[in-house]
Amino acid sequence: MTMIEMRSIHKTYKRKNITTEALKEINLQVEEGDIFGVIGYSGAGKSTLVRLVNYLERPTGGKVIVDGQELDKMSDSKLRAMKKQIGMIFQHFNLLESKTIFDNVAIPLILSKKPKAEIKKRVMELLEFIGLSDKAKSYPKELSGGQKQRVGIARALASNPKILLCDEATSALDPQTTQSILQLLKRVNQEYNITVMIITHEMSVIQEVCNRVAVMEAGEIIEQGSVLDVFGHPQHPTTKSFVQTVIHNNIPESVKRTLKQTDNSRVFRLEIQGDSASEPIVNQLMKNYEVEVNILFANMTEIQETTLVIMYLQFEGAGNDVEKAIQFLVEKGANMEEVTA
Amino acid sequence: MFETAVTLDQFIQASIDTLYMVGMSLLIGSLIGIPLGIAIVVTRPGGILQNKIIYTVLNPIINIVRSVPFIILMVAIIPFTRIVVGTSIGTNAAIVPLIIFISPFIARLVENSLLEVNPGIIEAAESMGATPFQVIWHFLLPEAFGSLILSITTATIGLIGATAMAGTVGGGGVGNIAIIYGYQRFDTFAMIATVVILIIFVQGIQSSGNVLARKARKE
Structure with missing residues (x-):
């Protein structure tokens, strides 16, 4: 009501x-x-x-x-x-x-x-x-x-x-x-x-x-x-x-400076809430997909008794391997957004 | 120096007369002045009973009466005094101008006291759905109570000064003794005694006012 x-x-x-x-x-x-x-x-x-x-x-x-x-x-x-x-x-x-x-x-x-x-x-x-x-x-x-x-x-x-x-x-x-x-x-x-x-x-x-x-x-x-x-x-x-003011939401400057950008590397912002946040998705990702994953930044915050995870991930892979990896994360409930680091 | 034509009985009677004049005019003056003060606070722009007409009528009236010095006011309203009490001489006759003098003064003092109340209190009262009367009775007046006591104390002391002036036109009281004996007959003792009596009155009133105000403010 x-x-x-x-x-x-x-x-x-x-x-x-x-x-x-x-x-x-x-x-x-x-x-x-x-x-x-x-x-x-x-x-x-x-x-x-x-x-x-x-x-x-x-x-x-x-x-x-x-x-x-x-x-x-x-x-x-x-x-x-x-x-x-x-x-x-x-x-x-x-x-x-x-x-x-x-x-x-x-x-x-x-x-x-x-x-x-x-x-x-x-x-x-x-x-x-x-x-x-x-x-x-x-x-x-x-x-x-x-x-x-x-x-x-x-x-x-x-x-x-x-x-x-x-x-x-x-x-x-x-x-x-x-x-x-x-x-x-x-x-x-x-x-x-x-x-x-x-x-x-x-x-x-x-x-x-x-x-x-x-x-x-x-x-x-x-x-x-x-x-x-x-x-x-x-x-x-x-x-x-x-x-x-409450959640750090950016790639730290020091990480940005040392970041090596190659032609096949892409940076994504991952945001995931609730139960899926506690699953070892990054681990599964690396095991099952032919991509290199570099965690640039990660933050976990508790809001409303659930967890909110925000990560910046750098992916490197050949062909459409990156696409597949992203697809997997989306299926796991993550919100993926490509960003320029 | 201690020779005086004034008897102790006369001093006592004069003191009683002064207290009577102060008491009566304070009582009636408060009955007029306090509601008047409340009225100009609640009807002012942004007040809880905002009313342009009432406010713009009352406000200048208070100013006009307050701008006339008491000694002139007293004489100027003699015809009115005669209508009200039948005479223009004596203690009762003095009370009429005293009331007209003190009411707008009390109204202004009350206004100041009430305006000191934190506007947040009024907002809280309105958020509780209090009626305008309840806002005044349960919030405005209790919160301003200590300050109101001090205001009334100030008014009372103002009245003591005015009653002494009333003595010059046969108003009675200690002012009368000061003028008739102290001034006109060069009776120094009478003059000094009058001043001492007035000082005692003022000190006594101010001290009790302070004590009561402190109590009301829970200090």
């Missing part, structure tokens, strides 16, 4: 006589149960994009459909009810400094006028879930950044939402804390079956938890798909540079 859908969304800001196009022709689908990542450099429009989902920003054109309902057709009070189905966490946590951790987590329930006993039970349950039961009576300023974000997550979950929006939720945290917050988001997704949408500029965040990703640049989605596909063969230069 589609949880979030955007259809040809446009968003323009008018200030004095200057019109800025923040979003152009955005089409996007987030399925129920997804952890959907949106990545882009700052100013790409990703923060605006995520705010469309709970209508903190309204589109200039196009439709936003959440859980089968079109937001634009909703009255203010219906929209407020819908927002209770959508939790949100922020880069700077946005907790109430004047209230205890307990009261911070309780606030969405207080707004919904839930009975006191029910609030207490739910809040304690959530504090247990985020591992901060002992901090119920503390104030936000007594907590570390990671703890504050945990409280933010508990607060966002209080009203049992179907969707959790994360706006640069780990950008203010150190790498280790980022890891633990990402693991918590994974648990939120799995244990509560909440669809998660993550906005980030860190490819490692996408690699760690997302199953699908959209890459944004200058208000447009330039590439989207499963994380494995996008990491495996990024198309757009921006996507490539993002992927490179």
